[in-house]
Amino acid sequence: MQLLNLYNCLSTYLVIGALLFSFGIYGMVVRRTVIGMLISSEFILAAASTNFMAFNRFLAPDPVVGQIFTLVIMAIAAAEAAIAISIMIAVYRNYKTIDTDDLVDLQG
Amino acid sequence: MQAIVCQSGAAPALFSAEGIVGVIFLLTVTLVCTGAMIAVNAQRLVRAVAGLAICFTGLAGVYYFLLSPFLAMMQLLIYVGAVSILIAFGIMMATPEEKSGAGMKNRSVLAGPLAFSTAALMFAALTVLGLKTQWQIFPRQGTFDIKAVGMALLTTHSLVFELISIVLLLAIIGALVLAQRGRN
Numbered sequence: 001m002q003l004l005n006l007y008n009c010l011s012t013y014l015v016i017g018a019l020l021f022s023f024g025i026y027g028m029v030v031r032r033t034v035i036g037m038l039i040s041s042e043f044i045l046a047a048a049s050t051n052f053m054a055f056n057r058f059l060a061p062d063p064v065v066g067q068i069f070t071l072v073i074m075a076i077a078a079a080e081a082a083i084a085i086s087i088m089i090a091v092y093r094n095y096k097t098i099d100t101d102d103l104v105d106l107q108g
Numbered sequence: 109m110q111a112i113v114c115q116s117g118a119a120p121a122l123f124s125a126e127g128i129v130g131v132i133f134l135l136t137v138t139l140v141c142t143g144a145m146i147a148v149n150a151q152r153l154v155r156a157v158a159g160l161a162i163c164f165t166g167l168a169g170v171y172y173f174l175l176s177p178f179l180a181m182m183q184l185l186i187y188v189g190a191v192s193i194l195i196a197f198g199i200m201m202a203t204p205e206e207k208s209g210a211g212m213k214n215r216s217v218l219a220g221p222l223a224f225s226t227a228a229l230m231f232a233a234l235t236v237l238g239l240k241t242q243w244q245i246f247p248r249q250g251t252f253d254i255k256a257v258g259m260a261l262l263t264t265h266s267l268v269f270e271l272i273s274i275v276l277l278l279a280i281i282g283a284l285v286l287a288q289r290g291r292n
Contacts, residue, residue: 004120004130007173014238016137016170020144020163022231027148029223035153035198039160042191043144046167057174061246064260067176068268074186075272079279081191085198086283092202 013054021047034091034098038084042077049073133173139166153199161192178254 006012020043027040049070056066092098120126143163150156164187172180250256261269 003134004122004127007130007133010243011239012137013170013174015235016140018231018234018238019141020167021234022227023144023148025230026223026227029226030148030220033153035195035202036156038198039147039153039156039195042160042187043147043163046164046187050167050170053171053174053176053179057176059243059245061248062250063175063248063252064250064256065265067179067252067257068260068265070171070179071182072268072272074182075276078186078191079275081194082279082283083286085194086287088198089201089287090289098202 010054010058013050013057017047017050017054019047020044020050032100034084034088034100037100038081038088042081045073045077045080132169136166136169136173139163140170142166154196157192157195157199160195161188164188164192175252178257 024040024043024047027043028037031037031040052066052069052073056063056069060066088098091103095103097103120130122128122131140163143159143161143166146159147156147163148159150159164183168180168183168188171177171183
């Protein structure tokens, strides 16, 4: 059962990271509201931190660096979510919608 | 050195301790994939947020398998506890239901398949890159425990610590100002 030994392999985690990243890209294109795109961007950030954690676990000489990097990514993601939600509320107050098809005032 | 970095080569039996750990890992990965699929494909945004929470719960398990229980806890606390709830609040305040069918003007029918093929291409490329590269292992010098992380945050990586506090402070103030503007 080589399947049960997957958690000891670096490539498993790299594949998980690639999967999360491609889900994020797909959601960014397909979603039609700002909130949906925000959710997808969280996946892209999670993919990056998964990769950092995997390299930190298997390859890095000092396993502290990757953990700190992931902590920074988490903090950035939280700040980004807070700012995005408040921008969205401001936009909703002015336009009564956050659908990306309707927010086209700057389109030539 | 082989292309795939595996720590121990021997495959465990299903009903040994290592085998059960492997089964739990597979369940965790299933949680991540299911949650991501729900979050990306759900029609209603509330369900997408639920998918996000499921996926990040699974990801906390993955971090636990990567020998970092501290970051697993932080993942649960920040993502599942804070970010998901924040997005749920945003949905409640702005009621942004996605239009379907007739509402989809300005939108080519090709958008869905094109997005899927782009994502699939990205996934294939990254997977091949991850599997084919000859990763070089460096000799281990430090440890994984929380104490080392805390010491590093306050000594060698103190700039990062200060920077992240400033970023979070600015984000709080900026979010307050943005959400308060235009209110009467």
